[in-house]
Amino acid sequence: MSTLTVRKNFTMLDEISKKLEFLSKIMHKKQSQVIQELILKETRKYEKEDKLKRLEAMHGKLDGLLDTVSIQSIKTQNA
Numbered sequence: 001m002s003t004l005t006v007r008k009n010f011t012m013l014d015e016i017s018k019k020l021e022f023l024s025k026i027m028h029k030k031q032s033q034v035i036q037e038l039i040l041k042e043t044r045k046y047e048k049e050d051k052l053k054r055l056e057a058m059h060g061k062l063d064g065l066l067d068t069v070s071i072q073s074i075k076t077q078n079a
Contacts, residue, residue, distance in 0.1 A: 024031045
């Protein structure tokens with residue numbers, strides 16, 4: 001992760017603000033750290049889903065490319 005920090009100003013509901021303060025206290029972290037960790041956690045989840053979708057889209061596209069090559073012929077070439 002980059003060490004450069006950027007100041008962001010945003011608004012949130014009072015109830016959410018109190019929950020952030022609560023999380024900050026029980027996690028013994030600054031509020032900005034709590035927000036960063038939650039954003040990273042959610043981002044990883046969506047990135048993982050995206051990678052899985054791309055992998056599923058590739059399914060079957062390589063079928064038949066090695067029809068003329070057998071495992072035995074590969075083993076003998078590398079022996």
